Amino acid sequence: MTNRSDKKKEGKIIQKLKQYQKKDFSFSSGHILGSMCSQPHPIAKKTYIQFLETNIGDPGLFPGTKEIEQKFLSFILNFLKAPKTASGHIVSGGTEGNISSMWIAKQLTDKKEIILPESAHFSFKKIASLMDMKLKSIPLTPKHTMDVSQIKQNISDDTAAIIGIAGTTDVGAIDPIPEISEICTDEHVFFHVDAAFGGFIIPFLNQLGYDLPTIDFSLPGINSISLDAHKMGYAAIPLGTLVLKDESWLQEISVNSQCISTKKQAGILGTRPGAPVAAGYAVTEFLQNKGYQRLMQNIMQITEYTIQKITNLGLELVTKPTLNVITVKVNHLDEIINTLAQYGWKVNKIDHLSSFRIVIMPQITKPIIDEFIPVLKKTCKEVGEL
Numbered sequence: 001m002t003n004r005s006d007k008k009k010e011g012k013i014i015q016k017l018k019q020y021q022k023k024d025f026s027f028s029s030g031h032i033l034g035s036m037c038s039q040p041h042p043i044a045k046k047t048y049i050q051f052l053e054t055n056i057g058d059p060g061l062f063p064g065t066k067e068i069e070q071k072f073l074s075f076i077l078n079f080l081k082a083p084k085t086a087s088g089h090i091v092s093g094g095t096e097g098n099i100s101s102m103w104i105a106k107q108l109t110d111k112k113e114i115i116l117p118e119s120a121h122f123s124f125k126k127i128a129s130l131m132d133m134k135l136k137s138i139p140l141t142p143k144h145t146m147d148v149s150q151i152k153q154n155i156s157d158d159t160a161a162i163i164g165i166a167g168t169t170d171v172g173a174i175d176p177i178p179e180i181s182e183i184c185t186d187e188h189v190f191f192h193v194d195a196a197f198g199g200f201i202i203p204f205l206n207q208l209g210y211d212l213p214t215i216d217f218s219l220p221g222i223n224s225i226s227l228d229a230h231k232m233g234y235a236a237i238p239l240g241t242l243v244l245k246d247e248s249w250l251q252e253i254s255v256n257s258q259c260i261s262t263k264k265q266a267g268i269l270g271t272r273p274g275a276p277v278a279a280g281y282a283v284t285e286f287l288q289n290k291g292y293q294r295l296m297q298n299i300m301q302i303t304e305y306t307i308q309k310i311t312n313l314g315l316e317l318v319t320k321p322t323l324n325v326i327t328v329k330v331n332h333l334d335e336i337i338n339t340l341a342q343y344g345w346k347v348n349k350i351d352h353l354s355s356f357r358i359v360i361m362p363q364i365t366k367p368i369i370d371e372f373i374p375v376l377k378k379t380c381k382e383v384g385e386l
């Protein structure tokens with residue numbers, strides 16, 4: 001029980017925090033347009049707090065939360081068509097998913113080179129530095145996908161893994177995952193799919209009949225897939241998953257552990273929050289497969305609508321979007337980004353493409369786009385872009 005002075009103290013602290021929070025942009029306002037994270041689904045918000053004290057790094061203390069984790073992973077394994085031998089490992093996000101996968105590839109092969117597209121996320125630079133690995137970049141096609149014709153000639157005796165991206169950070173492009181899978185099968189090379197962004201949208205769009213590359217374990221060459229529920233999964237930060245085709249590979253990144261309820265602990269982190277896992281599971285239970293299908297279809301419709309509105313203004317896109325990522329090419333990049341921010345809108349800057357990125361996340365509606373477009377037009381006129 002708190003006494004009156006504690007209550008007063010608490011109130012003051014909360015007020016103080018609110019002052020700081022006022023400086024933040026918020027997903028709920030709809031004005032964050034460039035991030036790959038989203039406002040969590042309402043049920044995620046409700047359930048997160050309920051599991052605040054849980055730790056999936058010490059599952060003996062939280063067997064109930066552990067069961068939730070298994071159920072959440074089953075949902076993912078199912079839509080990724082994972083074989084019976086497969087297993088999922090909860091990670092904090094795409095960076096940890098990629099690091100963990102490359103840790104496994106290095107352990108399994110005792111090799112150090114990673115072949116990856118030029119579009120790969122910067123987390124691979126961390127991998128190279130952390131694990132003393134070498135990155136061999138493959139150029140992109142005009143569609144911003146990995147040029148598969150260049151892969152074979154880059155495979156060497158020291159190739160540990162090949163990376164394909166399902167939903168690139170810059171433009172949301174999908175690498176030709178089936179072709180890369182074939183090469184990896186032929187050449188016996190470990191194949192990791194970085195589906196941090198696309199993992200929770202591409203499978204559902206494909207179920208609906210969209211003509212996108214397959215990115216799941218029905219492709220025999222894929223060894224691991226990393227996908228983030230805190231991106232297109234409509235869940236709360238931090239929640240990513242690394243799915244391994246063979247559960248035994250987790251042993252490669254496990255150490256003996258003392259003073260906790262398990263003899264061995266897998267992965268990079270020790271203490272890990274159960275709250276985002278419980279909240280993520282709640283979202284999957286609420287939406288189910290059909291709900292994700294509907295959500296993704298709606299997102300793609302709003303994406304089409306936004307593309308129309310932007311191109312009608314006379315602006316050009318870097319490439320025709322495959323997913324819900326719209327990358328707009330401009331001459332006055334800094335001025336546009338800064339002016340939009342002054343008007344209360346945040347888009348993401350992609351310097352090397354002289355462009356800004358808009359991502360249609362679940363909280364972005366047509367009325368939000370209708371509110372944004374006149375501001376974008378005014379901004380572009382003010383800075384001399386239009």
Ligand SMILES: Cc1ncc(COP(=O)(O)O)c(C=O)c1O
Nearest residue numbers: 036093094095096121169196197
């Ligand atoms: C393709 C891709 N991989 C990995 C990541 C890293 O994810 P996180 O920031 O959750 O670690 C991102 C982030 O945007 C991404 O787009």
